[in-house]
Amino acid sequence: MRVNAVFCGMLFFGVAFAAATGRMDAAQRALLGGGAQAVELCLSLAGAYAFFGGVLGVLREAGVCDALARRLRGPLSRLMRFSPGEEAALTDVSVNLAANLLGMGGAATPAGVAAMRKMAGATGGRASEAMLLFFVVNTTSVQLLPASMIALRAQAGAASPADIVPATLISTAVSTLMGALACRAFEARARRRR
Amino acid sequence: MSALLPLLLVGAALLALRARCDVYAAFVAGAEESLRTLAGMLPPLAAILTMTALLQESGALPALLSRLSPALGALGIPEAAAPALLLRPLSGSAALAQAREAIARCGVDSRAARLSCVVCGASETVFFTGSLYFGAARVRDTRYAIPAALIGYAAGAAAAVLLV
Known part of the structure; x- marks a missing residue:
């Protein structure tokens, strides 16, 4: 996928939608x-x-x-x-x-x-295979302690602000694993085509 | 926890002194490299944040969300949590605003609010990180970067829906 295509897609869709709904000033x-x-x-x-x-x-x-x-x-x-x-x-x-x-x-x-x-x-x-895997690991794995979300829940008066931690850790682990597997699968497909 | 960073720098300085290095010069050189990196991040950030703002302000994103939220309800996702889940890969600040909204509407310990918080805490903003990393590295063809990252995100979100 090309960054250029994503950028242009967002631009054309956004401006066309604003034109169609009369929100050009907001755009x-x-x-x-x-x-x-x-x-x-x-x-x-x-x-x-x-x-x-x-x-x-x-x-x-x-x-x-x-x-x-x-x-x-x-x-x-x-x-x-x-x-x-x-x-x-x-x-x-x-x-x-x-x-x-x-x-x-x-x-x-x-x-x-x-x-x-x-x-x-x-x-x-x-983008090379190593760059893509590095990027996907970076987008799917975050800190061991989701500090800002715990702070948000504490501020809103949650009974136990940090009790989202286990679910957050498992969700992060699943996303990293599946993202890495997706990289391997895409890479294998690209190799077969070559 | 608040002692971590001071101790980190003191420990680094002691190690550097033991290796007979100029701590001040090393700090300045590191800060310069880091700030140069930041300067390189600015143009791609400006591009992606401008397009995100356009989609949000033109009403395109809100319209898309109101279409998709009921569909996600059929998958066992509370309708109040759907906006945060859908926005998370695109915009961190918009997803956070939706998590706040879910807390305000359903209560902080409701399933919708908890699910929004788990998903926000368990993932990164895919498009933002992508434009940052590949933009600063001048990579034009990102190949399967976005699809693979979104597959990972969807799997993590699905796990969160099952767990919360």
Whole structure:
């Protein structure tokens, strides 16, 4: 699937719907305001990113990141099926997965983006098997503790705010497993066609 | 829990000092790399958030939701929880707003509200993460990324419906 097609599909459908229902003024507001949302989001993230980036920089200098990557090299290479050249992203992939598990989104996302960039540098403008699996694992697995949802339920006066944790963990595990299996199935189909 | 990050940085600094590194220079270099990454994230984020806002404000999404919610009811999903489940892969903030709505309408310990919260906490915003990761990496052909991620999401949501 092409990002271009998704973008154009959303654009044409949205504008056509607004035209048909007489909501062009709302559509115009949305188009002008969407970019501002992105800027606000990035600004609100910048402080945490600078902090986590700094911590990671210190950990890297101290050799901790390389040690983590060395430990995970064997199991990760088997799971991810890196193409030649993509192993340069191994440190960032390890940091991303570790930070995700611990719920440190401020550290996970920059590492994830850096990992994708390094893998893309090795494969050109097309997503590779390792990049796709890495993306799907990132979209389906989240922190061990869904802190923001627990906070939301506590604020609303739930009897036991954290009792959604077991169901959340099982749901996350099922989604990661099925997402990874879907990747394997799509990849096998692509190979058969070639 | 609040001691975690201070201790993390102190521990990292001690390790770096033991390896005879310049802690300050390492922190600045790491922060610079991270902020550069953030700057690279901004353009794809602007693109996807603008399109999401367009679909929401033009009424296309709300219309789609009111069509699909009764259909999901037939699958055992409470109608009040359907909007959050449908919006989750597209927009994190819209799904969260729907979870709040379910809490306000049905009560925080109702099945609809609990299901909305479980699904919001167990997944990521697929389209947002996709445009971020592939956009920043300048990947034009994402192949089966979105279908595979949505299959994973649907399986996780189905598990949540069975469990809650």
